[in-house]
Amino acid sequence: MFELHPRLRADTFLVTKMEVSSLYLMNDARYKWLILVPEIEGLKELHELGVGDYSTVTSEIKLVSETLAHQYSPKKINIGALGNMVEQLHIHIIARNEGDFAWPDPVWGAGEATPYSPELSAEILSSLKNSISL
């Protein structure tokens, strides 16, 4: 049975369930940083998805990217599937702006996360959930 990796569970809030994946918000107020996790047990690599699921997951990546772009008008979207430390397949989709904490470097490993206030995370989760479900 699929279970979210404890490290991802500790660092994120659930935004919404999608068709194959669930979408999470990283608890780091420095960026709008989303993580898409296909709910398939044991999956480590994007290319290991079967043809149908691969097409669905890449469409989910597109929808999440479009939502971040539309909602926050960032300078760039960064997409990454790394998994060198947490092997469970998870895809980072991050809205980046000039002057954000790590800019222009990647966000991974750059300083410490700034946790959201409960009010702010609730507001962002609700707004993202509404947009993704449209």
Added chain:
Amino acid sequence: MFELHPRLRADTFLVTKMEVSSLYLMNDARYKWLILVPEIEGLKELHELGVGDYSTVTSEIKLVSETLAHQYSPKKINIGALGNMVEQLHIHIIARNEGDFAWPDPVWGAGEATPYSPELSAEILSSLKNSISL
């Protein structure tokens, strides 16, 4: 007319042309590090591809990932579309192994590239080109 960004041209060798993208090998012998560049002028974000091209480019990503996995049996494939410094859309597909230079961190910004010898780059290019074309 589409032209490869000068920074990408300087840092890579052409492996092969695919359907929408061209595939390049980073001139960095520390990793098997490939870069896929969709040849569409002005394109900066993966999600800006039209539905048909998006499907083709994500299939190209899958094929390149499978080829690296099959040919080099790495511990992990890392995939990244960042573009904070070079805006032209380019997708990194990198075979990673425990103990490689940056492991377990991402490769971007980690030290200096180790250029290939002409013999070694020619050998890798020929072997990748053959596998991708199968």
